Amino acid sequence: MLAKVRRTIRARRLLFGGERVLVACSGGPDSMALLDVLARLAPELSLELGVASVDHGLRPEAAEEVALVREEAERRGLRFHALKVEVAGEASLQAAARAARYEALLALARAERYDRVAVGHHLDDQAETVLQRLLRGTGLFGLAGIAPLRDDGVIRPLIEVGRDEIEAHLARTGQRFVRDPSNEDARHTRVRLRKAVLPVLEAEDPRIRAHLAALADEARALRAYLEAELALRVPKGRAIPREVVEACPTPLRAELLARWMHDELGIALGREHREEALVVVERGGAQRLPGGFTFTREGELLRLERSTGRGRSDPEG
Numbered sequence: 001m002l003a004k005v006r007r008t009i010r011a012r013r014l015l016f017g018g019e020r021v022l023v024a025c026s027g028g029p030d031s032m033a034l035l036d037v038l039a040r041l042a043p044e045l046s047l048e049l050g051v052a053s054v055d056h057g058l059r060p061e062a063a064e065e066v067a068l069v070r071e072e073a074e075r076r077g078l079r080f081h082a083l084k085v086e087v088a089g090e091a092s093l094q095a096a097a098r099a100a101r102y103e104a105l106l107a108l109a110r111a112e113r114y115d116r117v118a119v120g121h122h123l124d125d126q127a128e129t130v131l132q133r134l135l136r137g138t139g140l141f142g143l144a145g146i147a148p149l150r151d152d153g154v155i156r157p158l159i160e161v162g163r164d165e166i167e168a169h170l171a172r173t174g175q176r177f178v179r180d181p182s183n184e185d186a187r188h189t190r191v192r193l194r195k196a197v198l199p200v201l202e203a204e205d206p207r208i209r210a211h212l213a214a215l216a217d218e219a220r221a222l223r224a225y226l227e228a229e230l231a232l233r234v235p236k237g238r239a240i241p242r243e244v245v246e247a248c249p250t251p252l253r254a255e256l257l258a259r260w261m262h263d264e265l266g267i268a269l270g271r272e273h274r275e276e277a278l279v280v281v282e283r284g285g286a287q288r289l290p291g292g293f294t295f296t297r298e299g300e301l302l303r304l305e306r307s308t309g310r311g312r313s314d315p316e317g
Contacts, residue, residue, distance in 0.1 A: 001033075001037065001161055001165050001166070001168075001169045002041070004160055004161055004165075005037050005041065005157050005158065005160075005161065006041060008148070008158075008160045009041075009045075009157055012148045012149060012159075013149065014116070014148060014149055014156075014157055015047065015116065015157075017045045018045075018046045019045075019048070019115040019116055020047075020048045020050070020112075020114045020115050020116075021047050021048070021050070021114060021115065021116045021117075021118050021155075022050045022052055022081075022105065022108065022109050022112070022114040022116070022117045022118070023035050023038055023049055023050065023051050023052070024052055024053075024054070024101075024105050024117060024119045024120070025051050025052065025053050025069045025072075025073075026054070026065065026069070026120075027053065027065035027069050027177060027178045028120070028178060028179065029166055029170055029177045029179070030121070030122055030125075030158065030163075030166060032072065032170070032175055032176065033120070033158070033166045033169050033175065033177075034118060034119070034120040034158055035051060035069075035072060035073075035076075036169070036175050037157070037169070038118060038157065039076050039078070049076075049078050050078060050079045050080070050081060050112065050114060051069060051072075051073035051078050051079070051080050051081065052080075052081040052082075052105055052108055053065070053066045053069040053081075053082060053083065054066075054083045054084070054085060054101045054104055054105065055082070055083070055084045055085070056085055056087050056097045056101065057084065057087065058087060058093070058097065059180075059182075061178070064178075065178050066082055068176060068177075072176065081108055081112070083104045083105070083108065085097075085100040086100070087100050094188070105117050106152055106153075109153065115153065116153050116154075117152075117153055117154045117155070118154075118155050118156075119154060120156075120158055121146050121156045121158065122156075122158040122160075122161045122162065122163060123158075123159060123160055123161055123163075123209060123210065123213050124162055124163040124209055125146060126145050126146050126209075126212065126213040126216055127208070127210075127212035127213050128190050128194055129145045129216075130143055130215060131193055131197065131198070131201075132189055132193060133145070135193075137271060139271060140219055140222065140226075141219070141223050141226075141255070143215060143216060143219035144216055144223045145213070145216030145220070146159065147220065159213075160213070162209065226252060226255070229252065230252060230255060230256060230259060233248055233256055234259045234260055234263060235260055236263075238264050238303060238305070239301055239304070240260070240301075240302050241300060241301065241302070242281060242301065242302055243300070244302075245281050245302065253278060254274040254275065254277065254278055255274075257269075257277045257278070257281070258273075258274050258277075261277075261289065261293075261295070265293050265304060266291070267289060267290045267291045267293065269289075269290075273287075273289065273290070280295055280296070280297050280302075281297060283297075284297045284298075285297065288307060289304075292306060292307050293305065293306060294307045294308070
């Protein structure tokens with residue numbers, strides 16, 4: 001496992017040597033394996049490690065888990081940071097907790113001048129993410145899954161390591177860890193995919209997890225290319241010539257419209273809205289958008305306006 005993580009770090013350019021790295025550690029098997037592996041690699045990569053553990057205030061066991069991480073950090077002579085966040089009662093508690101956690105970790109990294117924040121996502125997490133997005137009807141960009149290196153400095157050194165390899169490493173090294181019972185709760189989509197769907201797919205293709213992760217890598221590389229292309233084409237202003245869209249390669253037109261509308265109106269378009277917008281470009285008429293806006297084609301002019309309250313007109317033809 002150590003050799004695989006070393007190869008991932010080099011091939012994906014996660015670290016170059018000499019960085020200060022904040023290891024985000026919940027006390028669970030994935031993050032404790034991450035802490036152990038990075039601590040072993042730190043001397044050869046000249047890394048200065050710090051460890052952070054976040055208490056979301058959602059479970060009574062959290063304080064004990066933070067204490068365990070503190071003990072493991074101090075045993076290795078590493079600086080430890082205890083963080084506590086408040087999670088708003090939003091529709092998705094998990095999403096809110098994740099957002100609060102990253103906000104706290106990145107704020108700490110900036111304040112303490114860490115170059116990278118390492119988190120414990122692994123190959124199985126990548127496969128589950130791609131499958132979950134497929135089932136929700138994602139497009140190409142969504143297939144890119146979990147980025148091994150984010151623009152904000154978050155890295156995932158375990159992204160090519162499977163869950164079985166992590167469990168074997170923990171058993172071999174005697175590394176202490178705790179298990180979060182929510183990771184076994186079938187009310188969560190990801191747990192159902194892990195327990196019920198992926199085993200069926202694995203019976204057909206024993207390498208399904210690796211294949212889904214490889215699909216994410218290919219989609220991410222293509223997305224980077226397309227985003228560079230789109231960055232040169234997204235128009236400015238709420239009224240643009242139709243030819244701006246038609247001059248764009250056909251596979252990129254829906255994304256171009258979505259980015260234009262996001263930049264001008266601050267709205268996000270799902271797949272159905274994007275497809276409907278293309279119909280307006282091609283055939284004319286009007287489309288009601290989220291946020292009280294309307295997208296219209298009048299002759300050769302495409303326009304974004306505040307909705308008037310009148311019904312949406314049908315496309316021509």
